[in-house]
Amino acid sequence: MQSEDLLLFAADAARAMLESGGETYRAEDVAMSIIACQGGMEAECFATSTGLMLSFMGADGRVRSVVRRIKKRGMNLERVSRIDRMVRDLATDKIDIEEASKELDVIERSKEKP
Structure with missing residues (x-):
């Protein structure tokens, strides 16, 4: 995964x-763990x-930055x-970064529970 993609994935997970x-x-912690386990x-x-x-x-050696506004809570x-589990699995090499990205998509698409 490219550095820019890694940055955006970590920001989206956070x-x-x-x-x-x-x-x-x-x-x-989510963002920092994702960056750290991928060599950032x-x-x-x-x-x-x-x-x-x-x-x-x-x-x-290039610094990359992103800002995300939280519009809904x-x-x-x-x-x-599920996000915590995904990050733990990524950090312990149970899944790779591409699988983690797909898992985050699934988590975000899942229906809201009341």
Whole structure:
């Protein structure tokens, strides 16, 4: 996966965590874990309830950054749990980055539970 794609995937996973009711520190941990297990260096993440900033240095020495606005918020602990599990599986090499990306798509498309 290219550095830009990795950055966007990590930001999307952190955004999904925040939108699902996860705490800001959990969203930061999600993004940082994804970047770290894929070899990203000097990563920084800052999350609030309404936004997310993420940057890291790729293998080529270039710094990449992204900002995500959190426009919707809710409480879906099943999604929070599934995102956490996906990141743990990625970090322990149970799945690769492409499988994790597909899993995040499935998680985000799943119907909201009341």
